[in-house]
Amino acid sequence: MRATYIYGAGDVRVIDVADPTISQPTDALVRVVSACICGSDLHPYHDLPATPEGTPIGHEFVGLVEDTGADVSMVRKGDLVIAPFAWSDGTCDFCREGLHTSCRHGGFWARDGIWRRPGRGSPGAAG
């Protein structure tokens, strides 16, 4: 698949990476069909030191669910989903109160091992 990486200030590239797979029963694979540039993306674009290996950049997208792990119950294959800058599990006390960005089990896209370049960890997406 194609992914957007940043290698330093002003150096953003679209590169080929391994296709993600379901690695956890709570994962969902989502094919991004539209995305945006968030204001928080502009900070590394302006001042990220040179990073020879690059790091994923980008979040906030609309996509189609292509596959889900066994424990995913809120979305299924073919669903159109909207993802904010953070992911959450929808089960913890914060999620039940509508405070998804404070999810006890959540994280942020392109961080926390949610999507990693081959050789750095398990690819995949949380669901």
Ligand SMILES: [Zn+2]
């Ligand atoms: Zn939660």
